[in-house]
Amino acid sequence: GENVEQHPSTLSVQEGDSAVIKCTYSDSASNYFPWYKQELGKGPQLIIDIRSNVGEKKDQRIAVTLNKTAKHFSLHITETQPEDSAVYFCAASIAETSGSRLTFGEGTQLTVNP
C-alpha cells in the first residue's frame, strides 16, 4: 500500500519568515495530495490540495508543489504569522478509488515565534 513520509517533524520559524514542509509518497498511482492543518483539540482541516495533473497551486500565502517523477510534494507558507502555528499533515490518495482513502504523513509541528 501507499506510504507517505513527512519532514521535518518539528519546525520553528520567526514571524514573517517562510516555512517549507516536504513529503514523499511511494505509490505512483496516487493522484490527489491534500494538506491539512490541525489546531490543538480540533480535527484536521483542509488548507490546500493538488492533483497530479498540476505541478503547482497557490492560495494567498500558501502554495503546494508536486514532482510526480520524484514522487514528492511540498507545502510552502510565506510571511508566516503566529496563527499559522499548528500541526500540518500531508496525505495522498488515488482519487478514483472508494472516496478519499487518505494515507497521511506523520505530521509537522510548526511554531511561529512573534
Add this chain to the structure above:
Amino acid sequence: DAGITQSPRHKVTETGTPVTLRCHQTENHRYMYWYRQDPGHGLRLIHYSYGVKDTDKGEVSDGYSVSRSKTEDFLLTLESATSSQTSVYFCAINGGLGTEAFFGQGTRLTVV
C-alpha cells in the same frame, strides 16, 4: 463547518469492555471514514463506508468493526477494548471521489 458530530467526545473505559463511537453527519455525503491518531503515526484509516451497509477495512482494522444502517450514521465498535486502542478517533466524510474530506472534532478514548 461541515455538519459532523462525534459522540462521545471523551470516554474512559476498562480493558475488555465493548465500546461504540458514533459519527453523525447532516451533509448527506456518501463516504464516511474512521481514523485513529497516535503520536508519531499521523492518522491511520480503520474502516470506511461507501454507502449504506457498504463498508470495508482500512490499514488498522484489527479489533474494530463498523456499521452503517443509515446514510447519516457511521458507528465504530471496539468489541473488547485493549490499552493499545487508547487513541484519538476521528470521523471524516466526503461527497465524491478525490474531493475534500471533512473531519469531526474527534473522540479521545482511554482504555485503562
